[in-house]
Amino acid sequence: MAEARPAKAVVIGGGIAGLSAANRLRELAIERRLPLAIELYESGERLGGALETVRRGEFVIETGADSILAEKPAALKLAERIGLGAEITGTDQRYRKTFVVRNGRLLEIPEGFSLLAPSRMGPVMRSPLFSPLGKLRIALEPWIPRRRGGGDESLAAFVRRRLGDETLTRVAQALAGGIYTADPELLSIAATLPRFVEMERKYGSVMRGLRAAARARDTAARGESGARWSLFVSFRAGVGRLVEALAARLADSIQMGRAVASILPDRESLERSRRWRLRFADGGETVADAVVIAAPAYAAARATGEAFPALSAKLALIEYASAAVVNLAYHTDDFPHAPAGFGFVAPAIERRKIIAGSFTSLKYPGRAPAGMLLVRAFIGGALNRELMALTDAEMVAAARDEFRDLLGVTAEPTLTLVRRWPNSMPQYAVGHLDRVAEIEKLTGQIPGLELAGAYLRGVGIPDCVASGERAAEAIAAFFVRNVSAGAAGDASR
Numbered sequence: 001m002a003e004a005r006p007a008k009a010v011v012i013g014g015g016i017a018g019l020s021a022a023n024r025l026r027e028l029a030i031e032r033r034l035p036l037a038i039e040l041y042e043s044g045e046r047l048g049g050a051l052e053t054v055r056r057g058e059f060v061i062e063t064g065a066d067s068i069l070a071e072k073p074a075a076l077k078l079a080e081r082i083g084l085g086a087e088i089t090g091t092d093q094r095y096r097k098t099f100v101v102r103n104g105r106l107l108e109i110p111e112g113f114s115l116l117a118p119s120r121m122g123p124v125m126r127s128p129l130f131s132p133l134g135k136l137r138i139a140l141e142p143w144i145p146r147r148r149g150g151g152d153e154s155l156a157a158f159v160r161r162r163l164g165d166e167t168l169t170r171v172a173q174a175l176a177g178g179i180y181t182a183d184p185e186l187l188s189i190a191a192t193l194p195r196f197v198e199m200e201r202k203y204g205s206v207m208r209g210l211r212a213a214a215r216a217r218d219t220a221a222r223g224e225s226g227a228r229w230s231l232f233v234s235f236r237a238g239v240g241r242l243v244e245a246l247a248a249r250l251a252d253s254i255q256m257g258r259a260v261a262s263i264l265p266d267r268e269s270l271e272r273s274r275r276w277r278l279r280f281a282d283g284g285e286t287v288a289d290a291v292v293i294a295a296p297a298y299a300a301a302r303a304t305g306e307a308f309p310a311l312s313a314k315l316a317l318i319e320y321a322s323a324a325v326v327n328l329a330y331h332t333d334d335f336p337h338a339p340a341g342f343g344f345v346a347p348a349i350e351r352r353k354i355i356a357g358s359f360t361s362l363k364y365p366g367r368a369p370a371g372m373l374l375v376r377a378f379i380g381g382a383l384n385r386e387l388m389a390l391t392d393a394e395m396v397a398a399a400r401d402e403f404r405d406l407l408g409v410t411a412e413p414t415l416t417l418v419r420r421w422p423n424s425m426p427q428y429a430v431g432h433l434d435r436v437a438e439i440e441k442l443t444g445q446i447p448g449l450e451l452a453g454a455y456l457r458g459v460g461i462p463d464c465v466a467s468g469e470r471a472a473e474a475i476a477a478f479f480v481r482n483v484s485a486g487a488a489g490d491a492s493r
């Protein structure tokens with residue numbers, strides 16, 4: 001391989017999936033001594049996609065994603081490999097509570113409640129979050145028979161069947177559906193929360209399953225002198241550090257403002273070895289030996305439309321929702337009652353203008369100067385599409401209205417920042433895993449082409465990192481198998 005011209009791998013998209021793919025390709029090229037040129041094309045003028053940290057004075061402002069789930073290791077492992085290990089910071093456990101809006105009040109989620117079900121009845125019985133009938137219905141969960149027959153179902157159907165309508169409308173829709181900014185009636189339970197499906201299958205009850213999981217965690221924690229991290233983590237200077245550190249390592253490989261419009265097998269070289277011809281929206285072209293598409297499904301669908309219509313059609317089936325994040329800074333004493341939690345969710349049944357609010361500078365220390373509180377509000381999602389038509393000023397007003405109604409804050413915020421995320425949240429509709437399997441089967445028939453990103457097998461940052469790294473491993477294996485021989489023997493190119 002040492003004699004060969006460098007093979008060229010292109011990554012399309014500079015979100016966390018694309019950056020992770022390019023970085024892993026770089027690592028593999030070094031580890032395996034592959035002569036590999038790596039190019040990453042990003043259509044926008046900013047890297048990171050849904051990860052963006054803005055720093056204003058002492059404020060560390062997350063305009064998009066703000067937390068990394070620690071139990072999925074890919075993102076933290078990547079952070080440690082690229083020298084960010086010492087910057088990882090956990091959440092402030094003093095504020096580890098989350099609230100749910102009910103009848104205009106913030107009520108604490110009962111202890112042991114995990115996204116859509118409680119592990120224990122005691123805290124549920126004492127909580128004003130559910131009506132007496134709702135509590136009775138939850139208490140029956142261990143006696144509800146397992147679902148007969150396989151196949152996917154919606155998150156709403158699953159929760160209604162096992163725990164009743166009140167758990168769905170009062171908590172699960174906002175907590176679980178909220179992560180995906182999705183309509184729970186359409187959201188696939190198998191693709192989003194498979195561990196709950198597994199609990200039902202294995203224990204006949206999600207409550208029994210949650211208790212078993214808690215016992216296993218306790219045993220593991222005793223063995224390891226406690227978990228290393230809180231459930232969610234970030235970096236002291238924001239999740240944007242991950243993007244900045246990757247961008248610095250990949251600087252020579254990155255081209256900004258270059259949207260890839262289409263990817264075609266390069267006919268002239270196809271006979272001798274497979275190469276790809278990429279056309280940019282600005283009219284330019286380039287060739288590559290292998291391509292990772294790490295752009296959203298709709299962009300991947302457009303780029304593959306001409307050469308691979310069947311794959312393109314499947315990609316186009318994945319729908320997206322939009323959201324906006326409004327950051328607001330207040331003086332701490334603008335809050336009549338100091339908030340004491342990470343934040344709250346507002347179920348759709350409450351008809352609020354925001355779907356969630358978080359107390360960012362309580363959740364992670366060091367995000368606001370002393371005496372100030374940084375909060376954020378989420379607007380939009382699949383159940384509130386019409387709110388995306390609001391102007392920025394109207395979004396700030398909507399967020400302020402809600403913080404006034406729910407928390408009594410009437411003061412003017414000292415800082416506001418609105419960030420829109422159009423078509424940013426892939427919707428995992430019922431049957432999603434089958435669709436992804438078909439997409440992967442079709443992609444598997446195209447040597448040297450890989451897909452990565454949030455629309456495949458997990459929307460969270462760790463899933464996107466893992467998806468990009470998996471694509472990079474597949475491309476490296478492809479090079480070892482094919483291109484080295486072809487490139488070494490082909491001096492004419």
Ligand SMILES: Cc1cc2nc3c(=O)[nH]c(=O)nc-3n(C[C@H](O)[C@H](O)[C@H](O)COP(=O)(O)OP(=O)(O)OC[C@H]3O[C@@H](n4cnc5c(N)ncnc54)[C@H](O)[C@@H]3O)c2cc1C
Binds near residue numbers: 018051063453
């Ligand atoms: C508001 C919000 C809050 C979130 N909060 C969290 C959170 O707290 N924790 C968490 O784990 N996850 C969170 N998520 C989800 C997570 O951040 C995303 O799923 C993830 O960042 C997506 O990464 P990606 O690389 O797949 O896609 P993207 O971030 O969408 O990146 C794709 C990139 O491809 C580029 N591109 C598009 N078309 C082309 C083209 N034709 N040519 C070249 N480039 C192209 C885009 O400009 C973009 O930069 C949140 C998402 C949003 C929107």
